[in-house]
Amino acid sequence: MNHDWLFAACATPDPDCRAQALARQAQLTKPPGSLGALEALAVRLATLQRSARPNVDRVWISVFAADHGVADEGVSAFPQAVTGEMLRNFADGGAAISVLARALGATLEVVNLGTVNDPGEIKSVRRAVIATASANICMHAAMTPSQLQQAMAAGADSIAAARAAQAQLFVGGEMGIANTTSATALACALLGTPAIELAGAGTGLDDAGIARKAAVVERALQRHVAATTPLEQLRCLGGFEIAALTGAYIAAAQAGLPVLVDGFITTAAALAAVRINPGVRDWLLFAHRSHERGHACLLHALHADPLLQLGLRLGEASGAAAAVPLLRLACALHAGMATFAQAGVSTA
Ligand SMILES: Cc1cc2ncn([C@H]3O[C@H](COP(=O)(O)O)[C@@H](O)[C@H]3O)c2cc1C
Numbered sequence: 001m002n003h004d005w006l007f008a009a010c011a012t013p014d015p016d017c018r019a020q021a022l023a024r025q026a027q028l029t030k031p032p033g034s035l036g037a038l039e040a041l042a043v044r045l046a047t048l049q050r051s052a053r054p055n056v057d058r059v060w061i062s063v064f065a066a067d068h069g070v071a072d073e074g075v076s077a078f079p080q081a082v083t084g085e086m087l088r089n090f091a092d093g094g095a096a097i098s099v100l101a102r103a104l105g106a107t108l109e110v111v112n113l114g115t116v117n118d119p120g121e122i123k124s125v126r127r128a129v130i131a132t133a134s135a136n137i138c139m140h141a142a143m144t145p146s147q148l149q150q151a152m153a154a155g156a157d158s159i160a161a162a163r164a165a166q167a168q169l170f171v172g173g174e175m176g177i178a179n180t181t182s183a184t185a186l187a188c189a190l191l192g193t194p195a196i197e198l199a200g201a202g203t204g205l206d207d208a209g210i211a212r213k214a215a216v217v218e219r220a221l222q223r224h225v226a227a228t229t230p231l232e233q234l235r236c237l238g239g240f241e242i243a244a245l246t247g248a249y250i251a252a253a254q255a256g257l258p259v260l261v262d263g264f265i266t267t268a269a270a271l272a273a274v275r276i277n278p279g280v281r282d283w284l285l286f287a288h289r290s291h292e293r294g295h296a297c298l299l300h301a302l303h304a305d306p307l308l309q310l311g312l313r314l315g316e317a318s319g320a321a322a323a324v325p326l327l328r329l330a331c332a333l334h335a336g337m338a339t340f341a342q343a344g345v346s347t348a
Pocket residue numbers: 075076077078082086174175176177178179180181201202203204314315316
């Protein structure tokens with residue numbers, strides 16, 4: 001099994017572009033620092049895109065869908081059939097991310113990695129089916145080594161497609177009933193945190209449901225206590241779409257394509273990516289803090305300060321899509337504001 005590409009060097013952000021962008025921000029007609037996070041975003045994007053005038057007009061969104069054997073443990077408020085049904089909804093344009101992508105003029109790629117209720121060929125859904133579902137993590141490793149490899153390669157394929165389309169920003173999303181359980185188990189293993197601290201409501205569990213979900217996660221952690229590397233933890237506790245996201249984030253960082261991370265599940269995949277290849281961290285921007293209980297802890301572990309906190313708890317890349325207009329405004333301000341000299345405005 002060849003995982004060598006995962007450890008190849010990531011691109012390095014350009015310190016000269018950073019210095020130039022900081023110098024320009026200091027000359028724009030505003031008190032220094034007064035545009036706060038919008039300034040930092042413009043400087044960050046200039047550094048990552050190696051450009052004096054960064055922009056995120058061309059946004060690529062990939063939503064990875066897959067089912068999870070751990071759904072058998074009754075950990076979701078919704079039935080497993082929803083994953084496959086939502087594939088058709090994505091394709092028909094009715095899902096939240098379909099609407100958001102349209103509103104942003106972003107490209108939306110949907111990838112079917114394996115669903116129990118498989119809708120079959122759908123125009124505009126990429127089939128990269130690995131199996132009907134990952135295995136129940138309470139009993140087995142979620143994936144075989146070969147399945148892990150396939151899933152991560154499917155994520156890297158999306159980055160190749162995004163680059164071919166000259167995307168300036170990559171956004172990953174996910175759809176998979178019970179995947180907050182898998183993401184919680186992965187996060188607990190990566191962070192060494194007990195399940196009860198990270199388990200949350202997902203699609204809408206009540207307190208008793210959350211307690212049962214935490215017990216399921218603890219069983220999975222016990223079952224896979226021998227998994228001590230991040231790659232093994234991902235293989236044993238993750239799922240196809242989570243591994244695809246991890247592969248996509250690593251490939252994006254290696255290609256020098258900035259990434260905007262979405263919610264709890266994508267952040268768990270991002271933490272796995274950073275643990276596997278630490279150079280990935282430079283390429284990650286964080287869109288929002290989701291309502292899901294464990295998200296704050298994951299963000300803290302990544303030293304991430306997300307832009308928004310809107311009480312979203314959907315996934316599908318919806319929170320990242322909601323933050324794209326802020327990135328665009330940051331770029332527009334950086335490019336379009338007059339300097340003190342140009343406008344004849346006195347400096348301090
Ligand atoms: C109709 C519907 C659309 C969704 N879109 C994203 N999710 C979100 O909810 C699921 C995770 O929550 P849990 O672990 O509790 O199952 C994932 O599919 C996630 O993307 C959805 C869930 C539903 C029901």
